Structures are given as structure tokens and as C-alpha cells.
Amino acid sequence: MAKQNHNVLILCTGNSARSILGEVLVSHLGGGLFRGFSAGSTPAGKVNPYALKLLKRKGHVRDGLRSKSWDEFSRPDAAKIDFVFTVCDNAAGESCPLWRGSPLQAHWGIPDPAAAKGTDEEIMAAFETAYSQLEQRISAFTALPLGRLQGDELQHRLEAIGKG
Secondary structure, three states: OOOOOEEEEEEEOOOOOHHHHHHHHHHHHOOOOEEEEEEEOOOOOOOOHHHHHHHHHOOOOOOOOOOOEHHHHOOOOOOOOOEEEEOOHHHHHOOOOOOOOOOEEEEOOOOOHHHOOOOHHHHHHHHHHHHHHHHHHHHHHHOOOOOOOOHHHHHHHHHHHHHO
16 A cells, blocks of 8 residues: 555644644654644644744754644645644643544643743753653654554554553
């Protein structure tokens, strides 16, 4: 079976930290087979500066990153989304728009680093933790044999990644 590209949408309420990190990691870890996108139900309007600082330190391209509404991905001209992962509990409980292509969805809750308080080092540590958790989950996801998994089995594996 020929390998195909998969579009992955990472959702959070504000789309300023976790979902942005996830967007970058999906594209980075996906080996050209996955393209990451991110959005929020009520976007903050800007990317968290700690997220940008961490991505720079990790050597990721940050061009074009922006906080955006999930409505962009429910439009008829939007890219077809294959997978949707919510990374915050608020977004998981919200009623999502209808996505073109009926993507598989799972919740991968991660504590919000943007809510961290303290010194710059303590806040950056919270971002490092979120990055690490996302990196582990996205690595597990991109390693799945998608050509051999279907239906309930694939859905179960996606949900299990979020619990691990």
C-alpha cells in the first residue's frame, strides 16, 4: 500500500501554547507523511512567547505560526483533516465544528504550560514538560502502522496514546 500524507489538527482552547507545539511536532516527527495544523475554539490571538522561545531553542522553524480559530478548518475550502487531537480538557468537552472528511478524534490532555507561574525558569520548565509529553505521544502516533489499522482498533490505539 502506498504511503499517503495525513493532515493532523491539534486543538486547544487558546491555540497559543500546547496546540502550537503539537502542530510543529507533528510536521517535524511525521517524516513527510504527516502535516500538523493547530487551532483553538477561542484563540488567544498570539502565540505564547515561551512556546516560541522553546521551539527556537529546539531548532524548529517558527515561520507562519499563529493563533487561529478552529472555524478555519471547517470551511469548505479547508484542507481535509484526517486526525483531530484535543490537548486541553476544555477543548475536549466543547462541541467541535464538523470537519471535512470525518477525521478520527482522540483526547490527549496535557497540563497547560501557559498557566504556569513563577520564575522564567519555572515557566520554561512547564513548557519543556508539555513539549516532552507531546513529543512522546506524537512519536507513538506517527509510528503506528496506519495502513494495517482500521476502525475500532485504530481508534482504540489513538485513545491509548493519550492515556500513556
